[in-house]
Amino acid sequence: TPIYIEDVLKQSEGNPLYLKFLCKGLEQKIYRLNQSSELPNGMKELYEKALYKMENEFPGTINYLNLLAATHDFVSKEMAADLFGMKPSEFEQRILEIAKTLSFL
Numbered sequence: 001t002p003i004y005i006e007d008v009l010k011q012s013e014g015n016p017l018y019l020k021f022l023c024k025g026l027e028q029k030i031y032r033l034n035q036s037s038e039l040p041n042g043m044k045e046l047y048e049k050a051l052y053k054m055e056n057e058f059p060g061t062i063n064y065l066n067l068l069a070a071t072h073d074f075v076s077k078e079m080a081a082d083l084f085g086m087k088p089s090e091f092e093q094r095i096l097e098i099a100k101t102l103s104f105l
Contacts, residue, residue, distance in 0.1 A: 007036040021046040058098045060084055 012018035022040070025031040030049070031038045040046045054061045064080060081091035 001034055004034045004036055007039055011039045011042060013042065015043060018043055018046060021050060025049075054098050058094050060086075060095050061098055064095050 008019070008022065012022070018040075022031065025040075025046075026033055030053075031040070040049065051062060051065075063084070067075060067080060067083065077092055077096055078088050080096075081088040084091060084095070086094070
């Protein structure tokens with residue numbers, strides 16, 4: 001509806017990443033289409049919900065993101081897997097794949 005579209009534009013503040021995350025949330029049935037009351041309040045809420053969901057589904061994801069932020073440098077999947085006490089293949093399947101889906105990495 002036109003009101004829903006206006007509400008999306010207002011909440012997104014023109015940020016295309018908001019729209020991308022909203023679309024993924026609609027696809028995953030986190031949000032319902034044309035329900036303005038369910039729209040996330042800006043990027044902070046979208047990031048919080050996305051990180052919470054990822055950590056619940058793939059424990060260790062937030063620690064990996066923190067590791068990347070703290071190192072300010074390249075961390076190979078073998079090195080990260082070792083730090084997390086996992087095999088590289090397990091790390092790649094459980095954590096790296098979900099982290100790659102975040103467009104801000």
